Amino acid sequence: MWIRNSKKSSLVKFDDLPPSQKGRKFEIQGQGLRQFAGLSRDDDPLDPFELARYANLLVVRLEEIEALSDESREHLLGIGKDSWSGGAASHKLPDGRKLIILNPTHGKNRHAATLMEEVSHVFLGHKPSRLAIETVDKDGKVNARDYNHSIEEEAYGTGAAALIPYSALKRMVNEGKTIQQIAEHFRVSRALVEFRIKISRLWDLYASKVFSG
Ligand SMILES: [Zn+2]
Structure with missing residues (x-):
């Protein structure tokens, strides 16, 4: 069975889509990102750094940020290093x-x-x-917290599907x-x-397959 992916007007084989409705949605969106990146095979590894440039994202390493205090830097790279993977600034740079x-x-x-x-x-x-609201906790500390779980889930799920397509997986x-x-194959x-x-x-x-041999 085939269904038409209306956004990209390409044909996606139904068997190549995951069983859940949400999974199929994220899969089709992920395939759109792979098409944009110029990948033709479902097992080609995707380079997210290349797509980030198209998405107008400036990716920097923590060491390159000069405004950070030594104390913050030490925390983020030391005791706190496993509690964060990355972050996005909520305001855009002057160049967009x-x-x-x-x-x-x-x-x-x-x-x-x-x-x-x-x-x-x-x-x-x-x-x-729409992604974040600021909340103040009982100690008066301001936290930016994700406010829309479904948007976060959609972004993560779509990105994951783009990196590891269901059919190849x-x-x-x-x-x-x-x-x-x-993981080694897809560099994830x-x-x-x-x-x-x-x-x-x-x-x-x-x-x-893996545990019964
Ligand atoms: Zn997010």
Whole structure:
């Protein structure tokens, strides 16, 4: 069975889409991003840094930010290094670009999902003003918190689908490839592969192939 992807007017094979309705939506959007990046095969690795340039995102490393205090820097790179993967500035730069900061203590593979989430926000036309509200906690501290869970889920889910297409993932799982091998192939983290396998309801298949040998 084939369905027409109205936005891109290309044909997507129904079997190549994940079982849930939300998953299919994110998959089709993710395929749109892959088309934009000029990828033709479903197992071509996607370079999120290249797409970030098209999305008008300026990606910098923490070391390149001079305005940060030594104390903040030490915290973000020291004791707090595992509690953040990256961040986006809520205001645009004067030239219209949006600043994205990635955690330099994490490897490039871990950056892929963070960066693709930000790319997806831009391509899906999410309004930054709708993404965060500022809240004041009981100690009077101001926190910017994600306010729309479904928008965050859509951006992350679409980015993840663009990085690891369902059809290729299913094929590789069927071939008995491990999470480690799939992660290396797509240049993403093992955690992202595991997330995609589970959200695409391929975990039972994966377990039967990898753990039963
Ligand atoms: Zn987000």
